[in-house]
Amino acid sequence: MRIALSAMIVCISTVASAAGNLRDGDAVLDQDALSAMISGQVIEFFDGSKSTYQIDGGYGYTYTDDGPVWSGRYLVGDNSDVCVTFENGSKRCDTFVLDERRFILITADGLRFPVRNITVAKP
Numbered sequence: 001m002r003i004a005l006s007a008m009i010v011c012i013s014t015v016a017s018a019a020g021n022l023r024d025g026d027a028v029l030d031q032d033a034l035s036a037m038i039s040g041q042v043i044e045f046f047d048g049s050k051s052t053y054q055i056d057g058g059y060g061y062t063y064t065d066d067g068p069v070w071s072g073r074y075l076v077g078d079n080s081d082v083c084v085t086f087e088n089g090s091k092r093c094d095t096f097v098l099d100e101r102r103f104i105l106i107t108a109d110g111l112r113f114p115v116r117n118i119t120v121a122k123p
Helices: 002-011 031-038
Strands: 012-014 027-029 041-045 050-053 058-062 070-076 081-086 091-098 103-106 112-120
Touching (some): 027 031, 031 041
8 A cells, every 4th residue: 555655645735724524634636546546446444344446437335244235336536535326326425535644534424434455356
């Protein structure tokens, strides 16, 4: 993950002041940088849950490896936004940022989930 973060640092703009759910020091990625970070990857969080972002736009989320998968399609937007439309018709948009220590997902209601690991997704 360190190599990927170093490679993307050129495409990052630092947020000058906390606005909305962002904090001082959060770095926002542009659309190309965020796509490069998550497309084709499994993002694992410290609670063991995982988000899989397939290269073709497919998305899957699971709390545990043997649990049910919530499937859908994702789109990467500007300002570190990722929006998912689930197969059941529900939608959500989250924001990925880099803080001083790690990659973090911020939900629309402001919850922050640090990323534990990023691995290549199986096709």
